[in-house]
Amino acid sequence: MIFSSIIFLCMFMPIVFIAYYLCPARARNFLLLLASLIFYAWGEPGYIIVMVSSIAINYLAGRLVSMYKEKLMPVKAKAVFIISIILNICTLFFFKYTDFFIQILNNTGFAKIPIIDIALPIGISFYTFQTISYIADVYMGTTAVQKNLVNFAMYISMFPQLIAGPVVRYGQVEKEIGRRELSSENTAIGIQKFITGLGKKVIFANQAGALWEEISAMPPSGNSVLLAWLGAVAYTFQIYFDFSGYSDMAVGMGQMLGFNFPENFNYPYQSKSITEFWRRWHISLSTWFKEYVYIPLGGSRKGPARQAWNLFIAWALTGLWHGAAWNFVIWGIYFFILLLIEKCFLLKFLQKIPKTICHIYAMFFIIAGWVIFACGDIISPSNYIKALAGINTPFFNNYAIYKLYTSIFLLLIMAAASTKLPACILDQLTSRLNGTARFWIKAIFTFIILITSMALLISGSYNPFLYFRF
């Protein structure tokens, strides 16, 4: 089931949340587990087995690791830890990367292995990262073992962040899994957060996505530099509003349930360097790679050469995490190179020049990065890149002018909406009002967003799901 659907909004959500509020506190985790399993099985009835096995294995591994540690048997603890990490990675690898590597082998010419062509269980990249973080934290002793199977299963399968993040590490919600307070304030603010996210996805991302889809399907003969850049900008907005919209919906629902999930996006398109961008974009994922790949590899503690290598590994894997295709690996390495250059000298230089130029610099490389990211969706990536660069392509054509003036209003709204500006304006305008009045003004916005989003969903407007590859 996806959040941006009528069945979720008008059936699943009201039933689950009303039941949750009426249910006694001690049964809530069980209810949430049940709801999450139904949520997952709705779209992936077969793959529920994969998730349930993952829960069982990691629960057991956690218990064993902590038991051996208590009994001062570090070798056994380490063995269980390593085996469970390998199992987690192998599961993810099997479903996500087998065909990718079979094709690499086949391309070398020495092998002719038929591809297995299996669908990726939705959300596996997210919940596998959560199980790995749990086992690693238990092994490192930074978190206590979860002895209650229902609680553990609920943590892994929790529907708000199951399919598109954020990656909630166990330690971040450990206390709330055991005991969390519900308040009418958290419910109301959570609802507002959820609706904001829904609007980002349905009102912004889907419209930008439709624009991108049309332009990316353009035959090279009909393309122009202006059109190609318009497409790239549209995709830039689509991916941000889609992804951050999903995260907002997850965080909002988490808050409605009494959790405090970490924020996943912090106005990334306001960034003035690539380094800053990655502090603001998909924060939970970059943090995960930092904590569980970069730092264990030695981080910056073993000299600059080793540090560069560690960064390279972390970024190549970050790229690969986004999908089993070369363009994602290249996309990761692209950011590795940019980050390395910034680390070496560029950041110091950027601090001396006007902020606007820094912003343009950052946005240029961010947008170019998204073109690499989207290569798999473009009919002819090489021609598209030529069009962006103006090679054998006119600067503009009628089609570009048409698309520009019919979408400029949307693009400007999205540009403003991807910054802090709207929130600041709203705060300014309502600063003299009391708390209740301010709340109702926001509430009216959420009513409009909700009804508009439902209208767009019902009318069958373009509504893609971007996370089937993650």
Place this chain on the structure above:
Amino acid sequence: MKKTYIIYSIIIFIILAVPGLLVLVLPQREYSAIENRYLDKLPKINTSEIISGEFQEKVSDAFNDQFFIRDFMAGLSTSFKKSLGFKDIGGVYLAKDQYYIEKIEDSNISKDQLVQNLKYLSYFIEKQQADVYTMFVPSPGTILNNKLPAFAPFYNADTIYNTASTILGTDYITDLRKALSPGSNENGDFYFKTDHHWTLPGAYAAYQEYCTTTGLTAQPYNSFNPVKASSSFYGTLYSKAPVFTAKPDNIYAIQTSLAENAEVVYDGKKQTGIYNKEYLDQKDKYAYFFGGNYGRVDITTGSNADQKLLVLKDSFANSFVPFLLNDYSHITMIDARYYNSPLLDTALSENYNHILVLYEASNFANDKNLYKLIK
């Protein structure tokens, strides 16, 4: 504040839950006239479909289709996109003067299919004893290009006409573009604003051209006694992008004794008169003319003329053929999409004097059924 939060939360949950509940409680809608399609309904529980996920998909689709104010929400959605500045929605341009114009780009015209179709037609023409005339109705966007949004892409109609002239030779083609180029005249607009078809005045302009080509005498428009059959026609293009401000079209139809008394046989089903009044109460009011799409329609006109006409056509012919009732004793209309007998045989064996091939230009280019012409 606590009370505020609670009231707000309850309102939101009502907005979410009530429509969901209504889907389950209200009787299921079978058909959407506005969208001209059958709606998805809640499926029966079926274990194997649940395991495959098909059941869940059907339920999800049904929740969209059975939403209690679905038509209103569709209008809201289009109006919202329009207010964002979008000029084409759902494959339709929101053109000037409240025209809806189907968006057909160069990439939507299959050059290969066009050449193939013309070759079929060329072969067909060669085999015939009868005089064959070909008329392509210009796409509305070709004629009303000044109504299209500025810089809006639209396919170049020259492609179709030039290719056709090359393959068929100019003798066999009647170019209607000039006759229809004013877009309207004292009789009225040539194209509907909410539908992709031409209007009666549009069809009449083509009738005049047809008469010039074939040597028939064109009768004045008013001699056909055109009357308003409906003033509440929301056509197929409106359905693709319903905006609240759209105004309905009028449908005019000629009222002559021949039109009312002709013997018409639709795929074997007999009827008197060429009009089907029941469609005027439905969404698809254009089907008033000859009841919509049939594979074969035979009209015994009751005219004193002694000529027989075969029309190979798409739906544009339905409002055009009424003008010819007086000029032929028998008219056969064949729509290749729904006709499954050998077309070449039919045309040869039934002794027609004239054969008219009448298609909207882009329809002809993309039709996948014209191989039937050589069978």
